[in-house]
Amino acid sequence: MTTSQTSSLSKPTGANRIEPWELAYFQARNRSRAHELVLKEFQESGITQADLARRLGKRPEVVSRLLGAPGNWGLDTLSDLIFAIRGGEIQWAINYPLDDDKRNYRRPEWLEPESHHTDALVVDNSVSAIAAAPRVLSSNFTVTMTVTT
DSSP states (O other): OOOOOOOOOOOOOTTOOOOHHHHHHHHHHHHHHHHHHHHHHHHHHOOOHHHHHHHHTOOHHHHHHHHHSOOOOOHHHHHHHHHHHHSOOOOOOOOOGGGSOOGGGOOOGGGSOGGGOSSEEEOOOOHHHHHHHHHHOOTTOEEEOOOOO
């Protein structure tokens, strides 16, 4: 009989050693998120890689490598990229994903009953109401639209 050990992420406790694979998982996750943030800013900015290279005083191939894949960027590199792209500054926050409910036991938001939504607004299902909804609603409302044919 062959048995295998199944590991899952667990919150650090006491003086217990954190497994290297757990650290590597969060490192890769944060590298990926930083890269996605930079790419999103770059794509929304409309500038070219050549423009960004000139702004940073770097060769174009260096900027191409930085934008090409998540890397082990230092904070200075990340800050330089975000500022050079559109003059932005990163806002920091800490999330505790291991405190969240297990995903297998959570329902997607769209399956939650209406009573959990605050400030819900139901509009009629005419084409004109659906087209006008984004223009007349503020960010404080949840729009529920049902289209029947």
